[in-house]
Amino acid sequence: MKVAVVGAGPAGVRAVERLVRAGLRPMWFEEGPASGGRIYQRPPTGFSRDHRALYGFEARRARALHDVADRLRFACDWRPETLVWNIRRTEPVLDTLTRGTDRRSETFDAVLLCTGAMDRVIPVPGWTLPGVTTMGGAQVALKTQGVAIGSRVAFVGTGPLLWLVAFQYAKAGAEVAAVVDTTPFATKLRPGLLWNLATFLKGLYYVGWLRARGVPVFEGAMPRAIEGDGAVRALRIEGHTIACDAVAMGWGLKPEAQLADLAGLPFRFDAVQHNWVPGQDAAGRTARPGVYLAGDGGGIAGAEVAELAGARAALALLADHGVFVDPLETSVLDRQLWRQAQFRGALEAAFPFPAHLAAEMEDATILCRCESITAGALRAAAAPEMNRGKAFTRIGMGRCQGRVCGPAAAEVLAASLGCAVQDVGRLRGQAPVKPIPVALA
Amino acid sequence: MKADVLILGGGGAGCSAALHLAQRGLRVVLLERGLVGSQASGVNHGGVRQQGRHPAELPIAIRARRMWAQMAALIGTDAEFEATGHLKLARNEAEEAELLRWNAMAAEYGLHPRMIGRNAIRADYAYFSDKVVAGSLLEEDGSANPRLLAPALAAAARAAGAILLEGHAVTGIAPGFVVEAKGQSFTAPVLLNTGGFWGGQVAAQFGEPVPITALNPNMMVTEPLPVFCTHNLGVVGGDIYLRQISRGNIIFGGGRGESDPAVPVSRPLPVPSFNAMQRAIEILPQLAGAMVIRSWTGIDGGMPDALPVMGPSRTTPGLFHAFGFSGHGFMLGPAVGAVLAELVVDGHSETPLEGFDIGRFARQDALADDTWKTRLE
Numbered sequence: 127m128k129v130a131v132v133g134a135g136p137a138g139v140r141a142v143e144r145l146v147r148a149g150l151r152p153m154w155f156e157e158g159p160a161s162g163g164r165i166y167q168r169p170p171t172g173f174s175r176d177h178r179a180l181y182g183f184e185a186r187r188a189r190a191l192h193d194v195a196d197r198l199r200f201a202c203d204w205r206p207e208t209l210v211w212n213i214r215r216t217e218p219v220l221d222t223l224t225r226g227t228d229r230r231s232e233t234f235d236a237v238l239l240c241t242g243a244m245d246r247v248i249p250v251p252g253w254t255l256p257g258v259t260t261m262g263g264a265q266v267a268l269k270t271q272g273v274a275i276g277s278r279v280a281f282v283g284t285g286p287l288l289w290l291v292a293f294q295y296a297k298a299g300a301e302v303a304a305v306v307d308t309t310p311f312a313t314k315l316r317p318g319l320l321w322n323l324a325t326f327l328k329g330l331y332y333v334g335w336l337r338a339r340g341v342p343v344f345e346g347a348m349p350r351a352i353e354g355d356g357a358v359r360a361l362r363i364e365g366h367t368i369a370c371d372a373v374a375m376g377w378g379l380k381p382e383a384q385l386a387d388l389a390g391l392p393f394r395f396d397a398v399q400h401n402w403v404p405g406q407d408a409a410g411r412t413a414r415p416g417v418y419l420a421g422d423g424g425g426i427a428g429a430e431v432a433e434l435a436g437a438r439a440a441l442a443l444l445a446d447h448g449v450f451v452d453p454l455e456t457s458v459l460d461r462q463l464w465r466q467a468q469f470r471g472a473l474e475a476a477f478p479f480p481a482h483l484a485a486e487m488e489d490a491t492i493l494c495r496c497e498s499i500t501a502g503a504l505r506a507a508a509a510p511e512m513n514r515g516k517a518f519t520r521i522g523m524g525r526c527q528g529r530v531c532g533p534a535a536a537e538v539l540a541a542s543l544g545c546a547v548q549d550v551g552r553l554r555g556q557a558p559v560k561p562i563p564v565a566l567a
Numbered sequence: 568m569k570a571d572v573l574i575l576g577g578g579g580a581g582c583s584a585a586l587h588l589a590q591r592g593l594r595v596v597l598l599e600r601g602l603v604g605s606q607a608s609g610v611n612h613g614g615v616r617q618q619g620r621h622p623a624e625l626p627i628a629i630r631a632r633r634m635w636a637q638m639a640a641l642i643g644t645d646a647e648f649e650a651t652g653h654l655k656l657a658r659n660e661a662e663e664a665e666l667l668r669w670n671a672m673a674a675e676y677g678l679h680p681r682m683i684g685r686n687a688i689r690a691d692y693a694y695f696s697d698k699v700v701a702g703s704l705l706e707e708d709g710s711a712n713p714r715l716l717a718p719a720l721a722a723a724a725r726a727a728g729a730i731l732l733e734g735h736a737v738t739g740i741a742p743g744f745v746v747e748a749k750g751q752s753f754t755a756p757v758l759l760n761t762g763g764f765w766g767g768q769v770a771a772q773f774g775e776p777v778p779i780t781a782l783n784p785n786m787m788v789t790e791p792l793p794v795f796c797t798h799n800l801g802v803v804g805g806d807i808y809l810r811q812i813s814r815g816n817i818i819f820g821g822g823r824g825e826s827d828p829a830v831p832v833s834r835p836l837p838v839p840s841f842n843a844m845q846r847a848i849e850i851l852p853q854l855a856g857a858m859v860i861r862s863w864t865g866i867d868g869g870m871p872d873a874l875p876v877m878g879p880s881r882t883t884p885g886l887f888h889a890f891g892f893s894g895h896g897f898m899l900g901p902a903v904g905a906v907l908a909e910l911v912v913d914g915h916s917e918t919p920l921e922g923f924d925i926g927r928f929a930r931q932d933a934l935a936d937d938t939w940k941t942r943l944e
Contacts, residue, residue: 214834214837215832215834221837388834390832511602514602517715518715518718525858525860556862557834557835557861558859558860561858561859561860562858563859564844564854564858564859565844565848565854565855566841
């Protein structure tokens, strides 16, 4: 049986672990040079910061995952620095590109997509200035290169990552100009958060630590603009102007689900996480036989869940292909996943996507930064749904193909049509998932 | 709902017919399964070209080109039409001879492309590779944005009083004509079949099946590059076509994707994409350093002789066809609608339609010795 796993983050690693344990030698594709995913991204060879410094409370988890992954490489057809840029709709074939030059097409009997997530951003005036990055981008800069995005950094958005990254920056010696959480404090009081007490307490610790060190914290605050001329000078929020030279922004995560889309999987709008997610059952099976999902790429649930889901989907894949799997192991995983889902629901409710902030964006704000399309242009186009909005205005037609602006653009369009955001649909995926060279041929 | 004319299919041809018929005072209802311009009309290369066309298509192409010059007056937008010139390239002597042969024929229609020989093309177009040995430039040709045309024609048709119903998939057609869509009945004495690929199914319902296939142009676009090439580019044989838009992106196509018209869904395919990428670099070597950011396709109707079916039905009075544009109907759409309106209202059109007769597929001999036939890949 020829099995492919796309992605070597927490979900991919735990999936491959189960597949190898069952005697398979899967093809294992990873876009980056090493396993670990964005959450446990590793520094380049030769960098000396240890796991404790890099991953804090998650050091043990990161170490465990890295160790497993490093062993698994030799039991797999390991393909690092490989972009899976297409999955064919009618044939079981992945189109891949390694190191930008080596092009291959690989057939599979089953594929497990563990493609992870990316930041969800809401454009504010000035967000295209140099010095503004996504929350995840700011964290990756620190984790892999040991650099901060600025010397005085403001963090704006909502979600656990907001507080974690601000904490990590402060610990690493950067000045945190402010943490601006668009969610009011009261919204975050969710009894459901107690389903994962450890994570909940870690969150409280980050907030307390930052407050104790006098970091200005604004909750329930709305960003109005990032000011500066060629460089960031300040973050302006309602009632305050925060001097800073860099801004990290992010409002939770969205699935990197382009391959699921190209695979032809049906998508549904998940109202709790406020994201379009590819359809799957609790074990990661999808509507297309032989295609499985695990981790944030199938819907945001975080790294802990990704490890469980990766293992669970691998077991489903094995069972579907006639390999015996231990029913006890699957039932334990199912129970853990159920428990985590309770926590996740509460977490999403505690840090809701401020759709109104996107919907009320000023006409002059650049919404699609690849094509420099403003919110006003999208509103003026009066398109009935997102793909028409793209056709009329070029929004989402640039290098990122709407991965960055898509969610906010949908809010702008829905608000201007006076309908629910799910009723304007989502931008259709098209190959390649990321740009590929013309010289590839 | 009763109308004077029912139109099936909201591509460029159908929307233009709705506009022209409404302007002539007729009550028009157009039924479109999805959104107007979703398939071939909306996803094509955007060529507005007379260059290289089959002589049977030249009269309507010339008429269409005249309409493109007045598009803003007709529909309130020029759909980004620009007369950039269409430069058709030869990559060997046989292809060069083919350019000359077409140019001589086109002169009879009053078109005067400028032949650019080996030395001149080196001197004036340094960005071409040595593979390019000659070119024929028709300066009045150009391009437009296909995503804008059909919706703009539809808006103008609505403003003129036509009723265009999107999201209305046809579920039944009976003589008379009675058409069922979205649980409603629509009746009219005249029916226009502008259904693109699906036009073949409508024709078959009236006892005149045609050998139509789903044609999915394999399209790609690069990231924006500094503008260096203003003409639309084609080649003899048509296996690659390119244009650089003012934003800098190079849109190019070649080969065919895949589709399932029943869904409908269509996708580009990697192997034809690689072939097109290679051919693109063979013509413009500097593309080797560029990135492809997106690929796409749609569903058009392809006919064996690459000419559309256009004109009155041979079985059913009151039925008119205009479909199967075989991958090059975008620029014709506005004129096709005007011609259909003339056929309905005046009973005839000044534009010759002989080559498009739906009965031609029964006469194999007529197709066999056509020296202008475009190759359908």
